[in-house]
Amino acid sequence: MDWILRLSGEQINRLDLQPAHAVVEQILRDPAAAVQQVRCQIEFPRSPDDPREWPEIPEVRLWFIRCDSCYPWLVYFLNWRAGELARYAAMLVPHQFTVKEGIQFHPEGLEIFLMHKIFVLIPWLRQHGLERQEDLRHMAQLLGYDIDPALFALV
Numbered sequence: 001m002d003w004i005l006r007l008s009g010e011q012i013n014r015l016d017l018q019p020a021h022a023v024v025e026q027i028l029r030d031p032a033a034a035v036q037q038v039r040c041q042i043e044f045p046r047s048p049d050d051p052r053e054w055p056e057i058p059e060v061r062l063w064f065i066r067c068d069s070c071y072p073w074l075v076y077f078l079n080w081r082a083g084e085l086a087r088y089a090a091m092l093v094p095h096q097f098t099v100k101e102g103i104q105f106h107p108e109g110l111e112i113f114l115m116h117k118i119f120v121l122i123p124w125l126r127q128h129g130l131e132r133q134e135d136l137r138h139m140a141q142l143l144g145y146d147i148d149p150a151l152f153a154l155v
Contacts, residue, residue: 093106
């Protein structure tokens with residue numbers, strides 16, 4: 001199965017969510033098979049001397065903000081091992097990037113992002129028969145947080 005979300009510069013500039021819709025249709029056919037399988041392939045034109053990372057390009061960030069507003073649960077299906085979680089978070093959370101220290105998220109922004117995702121994902125996963133609290137705790141750990149298991153009983 002091809003779990004690649006391919007984005008062209010034209011789609012990004014038009015805020016065209018068709019690439020996301022196509023991947024979401026695949027995910028919804030069999031959510032369990034899609035867990036942490038989706039990768040993003042961005043083909044946005046920029047000059048060879050442009051040092052910016054994808055999250056630093058306003059047009060790319062805007063596309064991801066729009067996508068996240070339609071599919072706030074999509075983050076769960078990204079391939080975290082390939083760095084897709086951090087890149088996705090960078091699209092939505094204020095941060096700074098330096099060559100020496102890498103990405104440094106705004107702490108409060110990252111906490112709000114994470115808790116929003118947890119609150120969206122718990123009911124969505126339950127609705128789709130995917131009780132995966134450990135996955136959500138692992139997602140939080142990848143972003144530097146520890147989620148108390150008692151939180152899941154509250155939501």
